[in-house]
Amino acid sequence: MLRIDDLSVHYGGIHALQGISFEVPEGKIVTLIGANGAGKSTTLKSVVGLVKPSGGSISLDGERVSGLATRDIVRRGVVLAPEGRRIFPDLSTEENLELGAFMRDDKVGVAADKKRMYALFPRLEERRKQKAGTLSGGEQQMLAVARALMSRPKLLMMDEPSLGLAPLIVKMIFDIVKAINAEGTTILLVEQNAKAALEIADFGYVLETGRITMSGPGRELLADDGVRRAYLGESL
Amino acid sequence: MELSTFFQQLTNALSLGSLYALIAIGYTMVYGILRLINFAHGDVFMLGAYFAFYAATSLAMPWWVAFIVAIGLTAIFGMGLERVAYRPLRDSPKISVMISAIGASFLIENVGIVVFGGRPKSFPSIPLFDTVLHLGPVSVLSVSLFIPVITAAILVALLWIVNGTKTGLAMRAVSTDLDAARLMAIDVNRTISLTFGIGSLLAGLGGIMWTMKYPQLNPLMGVMPGLKCFIAAVIGGIGNIPGAVLGGFLLGVLEIMIVAFLPELTGYRDAFAFVLLIVVLLVKPSGLLGKHQAVKV
Amino acid sequence: MKIKRNTLLTLAGLALLVGAIAAADATLGRFSVRILNLSAIYIVLALSLNLLNGFTGLFSLGHAGFMAVGAYVSALLTMSPAQKDMNFFLEPIMPFLRDIQLPFPLALLAAGACAGLVAVVIGVPALRLRDDYLAIATLGFAEIIRVLITNAQSLTNGAQGLKAITKYSTTWVVWSVAALSVVFMLALVRSSYGRTMKAVRDDEVAAEAMGVNVFKVKSTSFVISSFMAGVGGALLGHMITTIDPKMFTLTLTFNILLIVVLGGNGSITGSVIGAIVVTVLMEALRFLDMPMNFLFIKTNGLPGLRMVIFSILLMIVVLYRQRGLMGNKEFDWDGFIGIFRRKGASSAGGRS
Amino acid sequence: MISTRDVSMRFGGLTAVSDLNIEIQKNEIVGLIGPNGAGKTTAFNAITGVYRPTEGRVVFKGRDITGQKPHAITKLGIARTFQNIRLWTDMDVLENVLVACHLRMDVGVFASTLHLPGYRVKERRSREFAMSLLESVGLADQAREAATSLPYGKQRRLEIVRALATEPSLLLLDEPAAGMNPQESLELMDFIGSIRDRYDLTILLIEHHMQVVMGVCTRMYVLDYGVTIAHGTPDEIRRDPKVIEAYLGVD
Amino acid sequence: SKAETKTDANVVKFGVFEPLTGANAAGGAEELDGVRLAQELYPTVTVGGKEYKIELAIADNKSDKVEAANAGQRLVDSDKVQVVLGSWGSGLSMAAGPVFKDAKIPAIGLSCTNPLVTKDNPFYFRVCFLDPFQGTVMANYAFKDVKARKAVIIREVSNDYSVGLAKFFADSFKSLTGDQGAILAELNYNTNDQDFSAQLTQVKSLKPDVIFAPGNYTESALIIKQARELGITAPFLGGDTWEIAEFINVGKQAVEGAVMSAFFDNDAPLTPLSKVFVESYQKKYGKLPSGTAVLGFDGYLLAIDAIKRADSVDPLKIRDAIAATKDFAGAAGYVTLDANGDPIKSAVIKEVKGGKFVFKTTVAP
Numbered sequence A: 001m002l003r004i005d006d007l008s009v010h011y012g013g014i015h016a017l018q019g020i021s022f023e024v025p026e027g028k029i030v031t032l033i034g035a036n037g038a039g040k041s042t043t044l045k046s047v048v049g050l051v052k053p054s055g056g057s058i059s060l061d062g063e064r065v066s067g068l069a070t071r072d073i074v075r076r077g078v079v080l081a082p083e084g085r086r087i088f089p090d091l092s093t094e095e096n097l098e099l100g101a102f103m104r105d106d107k108v109g110v111a112a113d114k115k116r117m118y119a120l121f122p123r124l125e126e127r128r129k130q131k132a133g134t135l136s137g138g139e140q141q142m143l144a145v146a147r148a149l150m151s152r153p154k155l156l157m158m159d160e161p162s163l164g165l166a167p168l169i170v171k172m173i174f175d176i177v178k179a180i181n182a183e184g185t186t187i188l189l190v191e192q193n194a195k196a197a198l199e200i201a202d203f204g205y206v207l208e209t210g211r212i213t214m215s216g217p218g219r220e221l222l223a224d225d226g227v228r229r230a231y232l233g234e235s236l
Numbered sequence B: 001m002e003l004s005t006f007f008q009q010l011t012n013a014l015s016l017g018s019l020y021a022l023i024a025i026g027y028t029m030v031y032g033i034l035r036l037i038n039f040a041h042g043d044v045f046m047l048g049a050y051f052a053f054y055a056a057t058s059l060a061m062p063w064w065v066a067f068i069v070a071i072g073l074t075a076i077f078g079m080g081l082e083r084v085a086y087r088p089l090r091d092s093p094k095i096s097v098m099i100s101a102i103g104a105s106f107l108i109e110n111v112g113i114v115v116f117g118g119r120p121k122s123f124p125s126i127p128l129f130d131t132v133l134h135l136g137p138v139s140v141l142s143v144s145l146f147i148p149v150i151t152a153a154i155l156v157a158l159l160w161i162v163n164g165t166k167t168g169l170a171m172r173a174v175s176t177d178l179d180a181a182r183l184m185a186i187d188v189n190r191t192i193s194l195t196f197g198i199g200s201l202l203a204g205l206g207g208i209m210w211t212m213k214y215p216q217l218n219p220l221m222g223v224m225p226g227l228k229c230f231i232a233a234v235i236g237g238i239g240n241i242p243g244a245v246l247g248g249f250l251l252g253v254l255e256i257m258i259v260a261f262l263p264e265l266t267g268y269r270d271a272f273a274f275v276l277l278i279v280v281l282l283v284k285p286s287g288l289l290g291k292h293q294a295v296k297v
Numbered sequence C: 001m002k003i004k005r006n007t008l009l010t011l012a013g014l015a016l017l018v019g020a021i022a023a024a025d026a027t028l029g030r031f032s033v034r035i036l037n038l039s040a041i042y043i044v045l046a047l048s049l050n051l052l053n054g055f056t057g058l059f060s061l062g063h064a065g066f067m068a069v070g071a072y073v074s075a076l077l078t079m080s081p082a083q084k085d086m087n088f089f090l091e092p093i094m095p096f097l098r099d100i101q102l103p104f105p106l107a108l109l110a111a112g113a114c115a116g117l118v119a120v121v122i123g124v125p126a127l128r129l130r131d132d133y134l135a136i137a138t139l140g141f142a143e144i145i146r147v148l149i150t151n152a153q154s155l156t157n158g159a160q161g162l163k164a165i166t167k168y169s170t171t172w173v174v175w176s177v178a179a180l181s182v183v184f185m186l187a188l189v190r191s192s193y194g195r196t197m198k199a200v201r202d203d204e205v206a207a208e209a210m211g212v213n214v215f216k217v218k219s220t221s222f223v224i225s226s227f228m229a230g231v232g233g234a235l236l237g238h239m240i241t242t243i244d245p246k247m248f249t250l251t252l253t254f255n256i257l258l259i260v261v262l263g264g265n266g267s268i269t270g271s272v273i274g275a276i277v278v279t280v281l282m283e284a285l286r287f288l289d290m291p292m293n294f295l296f297i298k299t300n301g302l303p304g305l306r307m308v309i310f311s312i313l314l315m316i317v318v319l320y321r322q323r324g325l326m327g328n329k330e331f332d333w334d335g336f337i338g339i340f341r342r343k344g345a346s347s348a349g350g351r352s
Numbered sequence D: 001m002i003s004t005r006d007v008s009m010r011f012g013g014l015t016a017v018s019d020l021n022i023e024i025q026k027n028e029i030v031g032l033i034g035p036n037g038a039g040k041t042t043a044f045n046a047i048t049g050v051y052r053p054t055e056g057r058v059v060f061k062g063r064d065i066t067g068q069k070p071h072a073i074t075k076l077g078i079a080r081t082f083q084n085i086r087l088w089t090d091m092d093v094l095e096n097v098l099v100a101c102h103l104r105m106d107v108g109v110f111a112s113t114l115h116l117p118g119y120r121v122k123e124r125r126s127r128e129f130a131m132s133l134l135e136s137v138g139l140a141d142q143a144r145e146a147a148t149s150l151p152y153g154k155q156r157r158l159e160i161v162r163a164l165a166t167e168p169s170l171l172l173l174d175e176p177a178a179g180m181n182p183q184e185s186l187e188l189m190d191f192i193g194s195i196r197d198r199y200d201l202t203i204l205l206i207e208h209h210m211q212v213v214m215g216v217c218t219r220m221y222v223l224d225y226g227v228t229i230a231h232g233t234p235d236e237i238r239r240d241p242k243v244i245e246a247y248l249g250v251d
Numbered sequence E: 001s002k003a004e005t006k007t008d009a010n011v012v013k014f015g016v017f018e019p020l021t022g023a024n025a026a027g028g029a030e031e032l033d034g035v036r037l038a039q040e041l042y043p044t045v046t047v048g049g050k051e052y053k054i055e056l057a058i059a060d061n062k063s064d065k066v067e068a069a070n071a072g073q074r075l076v077d078s079d080k081v082q083v084v085l086g087s088w089g090s091g092l093s094m095a096a097g098p099v100f101k102d103a104k105i106p107a108i109g110l111s112c113t114n115p116l117v118t119k120d121n122p123f124y125f126r127v128c129f130l131d132p133f134q135g136t137v138m139a140n141y142a143f144k145d146v147k148a149r150k151a152v153i154i155r156e157v158s159n160d161y162s163v164g165l166a167k168f169f170a171d172s173f174k175s176l177t178g179d180q181g182a183i184l185a186e187l188n189y190n191t192n193d194q195d196f197s198a199q200l201t202q203v204k205s206l207k208p209d210v211i212f213a214p215g216n217y218t219e220s221a222l223i224i225k226q227a228r229e230l231g232i233t234a235p236f237l238g239g240d241t242w243e244i245a246e247f248i249n250v251g252k253q254a255v256e257g258a259v260m261s262a263f264f265d266n267d268a269p270l271t272p273l274s275k276v277f278v279e280s281y282q283k284k285y286g287k288l289p290s291g292t293a294v295l296g297f298d299g300y301l302l303a304i305d306a307i308k309r310a311d312s313v314d315p316l317k318i319r320d321a322i323a324a325t326k327d328f329a330g331a332a333g334y335v336t337l338d339a340n341g342d343p344i345k346s347a348v349i350k351e352v353k354g355g356k357f358v359f360k361t362t363v364a365p
Ligand SMILES: Nc1ncnc2c1ncn2[C@@H]1O[C@H](COP(=O)(O)OP(=O)(O)OP(=O)(O)O)[C@@H](O)[C@H]1O
Pocket: A011, A012, A014, A016, A034, A035, A036, A037, A038, A039, A040, A041, A042, A043, A083, D148, D149, D150, D151, D152, D153, D179
């Protein structure tokens, strides 16, 4: 589905991505893990066109999308739940959800999905009319995830969705990821909670300072000593 | 004060206030979406008046055709201005955008001086607007009866657009976070362009109505109304559309009533506008109807 | 070692500057000297606004008001009773004010002090406001000051303005004040207190939480800035030798703001360069208004063309150098020398 | 050291914190946990003066500090970090720390602008102190880099260092391990323990990483919908059915 | 080519120092028109048997004081002018006054009527009458011709001209009527205001016999228009600034009957030159001249006259010759300069009638 070839990104003088290549096959869960500053968020931002790559290509279903406007990429069904949540603080919780479904025209379906989100996150229903900016950190995170789901993406990219969430909710987020994947949505997941991510991922990549240093099926990486030492905090 | 004088002053106040309100709406609209004090708003206002003037005189169009043409032109001009002066600065510090706005304002005024000439022109009289009506002891120019109606219509229309339509939702999303709005598949450029178009259209309309009431045009005519109406918008809570109307009326009423009740202080009339502004801001830092922005840390 | 080299370079630069000013004063025509001196006054004004805008993050549009206070205070304090009588021909001046006459340096300080005092009284309450709201409130204050000056006939001579103010703003005076302002700003900005200002600019909540008394820092910055604006206004008055309320409108504030942003918001070097560039450019473009005979194009002089071109240049700079000429960087010798080094290096094949 | 007495915080109709009673002794490390939106950050804001509590008192070292300005409270010795990192973006790493040092330097505008001798001495001392703090978290090499160019984990550490530079006796940490991977979280745990000893601190900590909280805290409070639903040692909390239901979930 | 003209010994340079942009642009353009016309008619001056070509160096002072001083300095320094003409707007003249004084270059004010312009400046002169005179003239008119006993003043408080005229009008009117309460009210407005309904409603309730409202023509026209809309019938009096086509264009029907003091009238020639001026002006510009244009014309002629009398192009000698001007016949009347450098000359009173400015009477000082 998504194919990245030799992708390179510069921020001024910083070479944040130094030619990475990987693939996200349709219907799978793929995860990117790596230390702070490795370039995970940068990768996701390049895919949706928020960051302009300095080299390489990104293609979706065989069609090149690098260079397109964000809006056109999103309209093709690639949706990002960004790092730092980026909810609309002055709008209400409900309006944020509606914006998630901005490109959809089926009013009935949108209303149904809104209900579904409230069922998944009862907290959000309690805060329906509250300005999103005054939600607690975790509530905002839930909103960001729910908002992304509202667009019924083909490829859902999530940047650290579990950040700042209570253990119960973290578990729930991973369950939701599995569930929507089972419904057919392809997932690209960036996580610090590497263990949980690798457990549900079909495939994983390890990013280190702008390069992919390791890759393999999730379970395999989970068993790798280097990964366990560096990212899972297990002393061996 | 005699009762008839009082009623006359009240009429004066409401008619000035509704004109302020009309222009303030456009200001607030652009600010609300772009968080940009559009210093060129007053100049677009001026252009609206000139476009109508030339359409009605040089091109000899019937006045209502001239008005429609002029309003359309200002809308297009506003979108063009946004494209040239503001779009390239979309991700720049706010102050650069502000300087660009000031620069654009200077430029429009100076080009106006070169093209239209520095001397005032006078708008041909349109009987529908330029008739004195006597309502009991009170005299009023007919245009002053149209303005509140137009203001009310625009208020309703804008409230509907901003709060009741998808485009409005997009506008509000764009106002806080461009990248996040892009991620929602919103066409940011189009949304902003549209906002500017509407804002400029309102400025143009305001300019035309203004010259109906005060029938002279000069390249700097937008400066004072621009400033006053900006104040009105801030008093009401900038970004808040009903607030702009409220602010416009308050300012109009205050300006007139100061003169009515304290004639010795007429020289300070402009200062009172600012005193009102400052008092309101000190009591309610985001204007009368402005929502207090909660800072959550 | 390096520090020593830079200090030496700075001293040499200073000496060069003093020499250049002396030479300019002696050899250039009065017109050029006037433009030069005007630049110096604009340096003071730009720095004062930059302190607020660039270093403390307070958006003020009220500078003209504080300049007006300074200009009037200094003018009234230095004028002789006879001059005052001549000026106040509509309504006599208040008696106590009539007989006061101070030496210029004292009057200049008083000008700054009064502007600072006005800032304390009216400005400081407004500092609770954020961004644009502060901007519009300060604009309001400036307008109020102007309206008060216009109407206070027996104190300020109202719309008639004041004329025959003594011309104390000589080349040496204005450039000394400008140099002093630069040094003062550098010292302030690089001090611990200056750092807290920048912290307030970047994130107030964090600054407050780290023990910075945000309100006090803002007020201090506001008062210092107003003091400098008052001094600048006074110098301007003593240069043109006549003032009236119409001089101190929003346009004047805009001009200074423009210098600040053009030079680089948050850069002292930028303000200095900006002030000189803008002042000189305005005059250099004057030929545009004159009748021209360019090959085939003949104009009969298009008054206003100069301002059109100026506005276009301004927009181009803002559009293409969004952070102004200097960004928020400062001049330093290492960087300066680096330019030459880099030139050498790039010809040897550096990264473009 | 610090105690909150029936502190409540309401926003309109919403009670974010109700009747909070926390009591912390010197040199303790205490955890504050609870589901999202339970009111933990709000409690921090009420203690540090960002919000004025709707009801109740905050008492620090026997002094009532309710309603004081944040900077005054910091001066009394309470420092904090933020859930969403709030570094000063246009300053480098060292400057970020130096600003926090300003509080204890006790110099005014004039002394510092004129670079009076007294000021010079203090400035030098502050720089040394700041560098030693940076050294202790391995940031000394990046002292001259822009604070925001640091990776997330280092930014969090810088925030802690900055708080330490105000020489507090009570340190409030809001989710210091957020955005860190498990390995980094473990290092952070050790770091928290070590600064407590080195700088003689008392620490109150909000954290969702159970490994971290349970590892470093001696006691903890659990909030849910603003109400304190449990209080005790990590072991007691781990087994508390109310906490499990509201927060931890069954393993 | 610039260098050539500088070294050309047969050229005298007149600096024209006017606001060509900004708020006062219209006035500046009027004066410039007059000067240009004069130059066309009298392009040379003969000194010591040698014919000198007169060149104009025009500097825009942008209606701004800081700019005005720069522009003045530029005329003196770069253009090396021998005489300066201008500027519309007394404040602007005052800003450049010291520059001319320091450079010892004589300047002839054209329509700057503020008494302060020439005070304390031996190098500034003018060819127009002063505010006090104008205020007094209008008070006399109000008292004698309108037979008014109660007046209201509406002044543009931020305009020195308006405030000055208002003051002198009030003083004379009070002494003429012998009634300290003869001025019912002094109401103010600010430059660029456009809504005067509040002030005018106030005026209406006071029922004055006459309204004196000196000020800029645009604001004044709007004031009169709004007054008529409110049903105020009292006559409006004003000063010389009203005499400009735009006043009638903006005010239309409403300004009919407005009366003002003026420098000059086309139908009542004051000197033989008056006719010459009016005719050639109409030929060149295709419209009737305004009162300010004629002053531009006269300023230019006075400069030539002074050069001839001095028989020198040395600025100092020209200055002395200007100072000694006696009974100089300009198009707008005879000029004799007093010790201050101010003319003693008569004023004309006009009225708007049938969309034109119509001569009423001449008032001698
Ligand atoms: N806007 C920017 N300007 C300059 N440098 C940037 C910018 N955004 C990211 N970087 C740099 O690019 C590199 C990669 O950053 P990125 O945000 O992709 O990392 P990450 O893997 O997502 O890290 P984290 O786990 O901390 O979120 C880092 O060195 C970072 O400092």
